[in-house]
Amino acid sequence: MRAEHQPWWFVALFALAAGGGAVAYVPLLTVLLPLKITSLMGSQDVSALAQVTFFGAIVASLANIAFGVASDRSGSRVPWILAGLLASSVLLVAIGEAQDLVQLVALVMAWQVGLNMMLGPLVAWAGDCFPDSQKGTLGGALSLAPAMGALAGSLVTFEPLIASGQRLWVVAGLVCILVLPVTVLGRRRERASLMAPRPEAIAEASEDQTRAAVARMWFARFLVQIAEAGLFAFLLFWLRSLSPGFHENQAANIFSTVLICSVPLSLVIGRWSDRHGRPILPLSACAAMAAAGLAVMAASSGLTLAIAGYVVFGISGTIFLSLHTAQTLRVLPQPRNRGRDMGFFNLTNTVPSLVMPWLTIALVPAFGFTALFALFAALSLGAALLLATIRRRT
Incomplete structure (x- = not known):
């Protein structure tokens, strides 16, 4: 029996909650944490940031899986979301009070536990609520999240409006404002047909097909995320290798423009995928489009063509990641393990940040960014081919 569609207001509230998740970590990890480390460590800030990021990524990976399992077994996602919201908000503010690197590392690791207590069950909850025929629309709405995270970073660093000592408080407040409405107004919107175990006979008959689809979806996202992580970290360095005077504000504007342009396109494409x-x-x-954009970047010697290639890659990659999150819920084998399985898919978000620096160190000093982007293009093309081989499920 076809599950009942969710109303648009619930799609919107869920998208805002996902945006709240991005607001919780994007300003901290991209701006506020590096500034805090610089104030504590001075010239040793780069190595300290690498240490904090490394341990934080490991804890985030494990916590997301653990709380996904916990929400599966408890049979209720919302209490975990609320507990994670409270814990991560308190710990976010506490990070600003750290007095040395040891305290900072411990607080960031604890904050990652709280954050993933919220995020893991939140993503799994989408699978409990949104039918397959609405997952494209959901994926399009989720494209709001990275744009909201970037805008929040700009907002909290606007000194005439927000004092430096209040930044983390403002971030925590914004996250609560964005996440709480869906947990209050969206209670009991789960669909029984989406939470019922698949009949064993059907599960066994399609086991090989399902396992193959899950594997292809996982590896495809992993390959694209390696390229995303590389461009996120080295975009400014690359642009300055082409134009030494390229200002960081121009790079930030390009990044924000890409995210904003991706939102309406994601909504249109997601809706199209549902209808057809x-x-x-x-x-x-x-x-495939992301691979084409990366190929242009690899071949570019001038700034204009290089930026055009990045825009193609950035928009395509953002749409891909937003739609992929929702469509992954379609291929998971059993609803009773939805939180756990999405936790393992979350590894595609954290592991690339650990892999990408080694690829950069191996390629850029000897061969330049051309070789790195050519590799990224090949990985993205591999993702396109993996997905093209997934058998269509009706």
């Missing part, structure tokens, strides 16, 4: 019953085709097409 083609959930995987847009993912494969976006991965």
Whole structure:
């Protein structure tokens, strides 16, 4: 029986909650944490930041899986979301009070536990609520999240409006404002048909097909995320290698423009995939477009063509990641393990940040950014081919 569609207001509230998750970590990890480390460590800030980021990524990976399992077994996601919201908000403010690197590392690791107590069950809750025929629309709405995270970073660093000592308080407040409405107004919107175990006969008959689809979805996202992590970390360095005077504000503006342009396109493409019953085709097409953008970047010697290539990659990659999150819920084998399985998919977000620096160190000093972007293009093309081989499920 086809599950009942969710109303638009619930889609919007869920998208805002996902945006709240991005607001919780984007300003901290991209701006506020590096500033805090510099104030504590001075010239040793780069190595200290690497240490904090490394341990934080490991804890985030484990915590997301653990709380996904916990929400599966408890049979209720919302209490975990609320507990994670409270814990992560308190610990976020506490990070600003750290007095040395040891305290800072411990607080960031604890904050990652609280954050993933909220995020893991939140993503799994989407699978409990939104039917397959609405997952493209959900994925399009989720594209708001990275844009909201970037805008929040700009807001809290606007000194005429927010004092430096109040930044983390403001971030915590914004997260609560964005996440709380869906937990209050969206209670009991789960669909029984989406939470019922799949019949064993059906599960066994399609086990090989399901396992293959899950593996392809996982590896495809992992490959694209390596390229995303590389561009996130080294975009400014690359642009300055082409134009030494390129200002950081210009790079930030390009990054923000890409995220903002991705939102309406994601909504249109996601809605199209729902109407035509083609959930995987847009993912494969976006991965291929991302590969094309990276190929242009690899071949570029001038700034204009290079930026054009990045815009193609950035928009395609953002659409891909937003739609992929929602469509992943379609291929998971059993609803009773949805939180756990999405926790393992979350590794595609954290592990690339650990892999990418080694690729950069191996390639850029000897061969320049051209070789790095050529590798990223090959990985994205591989993702497109993996997705193209997934058998369509009706």
